[in-house]
Amino acid sequence: MSDKSEIAKIVELFKQVAGLSIEHIPSKGVAQVVTDLLSGSVQMAILGISGAPLIKAGKVNALALANSKRSSQLPDVPTFAEKGFPQMYVRAWWGIVVPTGTPKDVIDKLNAAFAKIVSEPEFREKRMISQGLEPYGTSQQAFADLIREDTKRWQTVVELAKIKPE
Numbered sequence: 043m044s045d046k047s048e049i050a051k052i053v054e055l056f057k058q059v060a061g062l063s064i065e066h067i068p069s070k071g072v073a074q075v076v077t078d079l080l081s082g083s084v085q086m087a088i089l090g091i092s093g094a095p096l097i098k099a100g101k102v103n104a105l106a107l108a109n110s111k112r113s114s115q116l117p118d119v120p121t122f123a124e125k126g127f128p129q130m131y132v133r134a135w136w137g138i139v140v141p142t143g144t145p146k147d148v149i150d151k152l153n154a155a156f157a158k159i160v161s162e163p164e165f166r167e168k169r170m171i172s173q174g175l176e177p178y179g180t181s182q183q184a185f186a187d188l189i190r191e192d193t194k195r196w197q198t199v200v201e202l203a204k205i206k207p208e
Contacts, residue, residue: 049068053066056088064086076096097116107120108122110133165177
């Protein structure tokens, strides 16, 4: 799915969880969304951490974060769960995957190397936290479970909203 479809999924989740009737107006990118929001062309927008400077400058009001916990970048902004909508969370995750059949010793070496990198303070600060990401490592099984859980969750949102891949 394109970025537009990803945002559409988040908008649909918000509509479903909050029981709202709002129209998603697709945009050509973050810059256009911000322009439309600041000009009053749209009444609300869903922004990632890229919206933090606007929030900190007082140009827009952040209503809630779709994180499982408050962001270190925006510690004063509550989560949707704190606002009474615990189902309204969006987690972005990145992971390393390998083809089925990769030898276990290779997987274990890769997992150890990535766990080491993620635990390095410089990497955590410069490459993750400064970008609004909360780094953590996990086991192969936990990551597979997370992928299955998110796939099922978003599949339900997409089906209810009748979103089509672009």
